[in-house]
Amino acid sequence: MRIGIDGRAFTGQPGGTGRYVHELMRGLDAMCPEADFVLYLRRDPGMEPLSPRWRFRIDRSPWRRLPGPAWSRWALPRLIRDDRLDVFWAAAAIVPRSIDTPSVMTVFDLTHRIFPASMPVATRWGHHLWFAKSLREAARRIAISQGTAMRVWEMYGIRCDDVIAPSLGPVFDHPPARDTHVDTDYILSVATREPRKNLSALLLAMERINAGRASPIELRLVGGKGWGKSVSTEGLRLLSAPWCHVLGYVPDHALPALYADARAFAFPSIYEGYGIPVAEAATCGTPIVTTDIPELREAAAADAIFVGTSPDAIFRGLEQVLRRPREDAAVQRTAGDRLDGARRLSAQLRAAVRR
Secondary structure, eight states: OEEEEEOGGGSSSOOHHHHHHHHHHHHHHHHOTTOEEEEEESSOOSSOOSSTTEEEEEOOSGGGGSOHHHIIIIIHHHHHHHHTOSEEEETTSOOOTTOSSOEEEEEOOOHHHHOGGGSOHHHHHHHHHHHHHHHHHOSEEEESSHHHHHHHHHHHSOOOSEEOOOOOOGGGSSOOOOOTTOOOOEEEEEOOBSGGGOHHHHHHHHHHHHTTOSSOOEEEEEOOBOSSOOSOHHHHHHHTSTTEEEEEOOOGGGHHHHHHHOSEEEEOOSOOSSOHHHHHHHHTTOOEEEEOSHHHHHHSOTTOEEEOSSHHHHHHHHHHHHTSOTTSOOOOOOOOOHHHHHHHHHHHHHHHHHO
């Protein structure tokens, strides 16, 4: 069996989508020893093929300059027809147009419907034009959370065939215990800097947290620069506050210790399809303050504090955590079976071929 995969998630530094796709690719390599794979890309992904059965097909044509959704919809068909695929995994939520190859589509979120202003214009319009068509054209559909599957049904009247939540990378299999020698209290937030992550509200909440404190509590922001105006004018002022430390992109191997040593993890995003950083924090036993939406409730630990998206609500949630003794451990979630998602994705790919 030859499986094609949309590799658009591997453009630039890997975000949540890229990590989700990569972990499932690793699992597919183990679960499908008889298969060979073609990963379609617009540029060098900066990683090696997982095994000799993997081939990277990099588009060198002028089509590669198209916005991402347009490239998936219009440029990929030409490449796919040349490769005689048995099935295609639409791992960027857009099914290529007019191909005979059956497709399995992964739905990550419905941002283009729920919070469209947070998306780059070309991406937003691409999803408005082709997301619903892709749902109808796909042979099988997978959501990354029950909440996302529910929204697909409510908004489009189409049921997803399975829910495959993100599995965490191997670095989270045995997360470290908190380092008791760390003498600096800090709140950690891990998110690409873009509008729906609600960083301005978090910064304003932290300003209130530190008002009048002799020893300020640090805010450590992990995540690469995304798109759009990620913080307000007021937020920009607070980014240069002495208690705010913008760490930028941090490699996966360094994340577990950052989570484990944090006094709390804050993730006040306005909307998410799942929330991988929340699941990572839960696995490390870090107290969590996050937004009260179904998708983030799925990702979080049992004792997480769920709040609204205003600075005041975030402030109250963080204050609740900070009033707890530091020695009180949060409920730690297990990382789970990493191969379970790949096993189920493999089943959906095979079902699409048989259809």
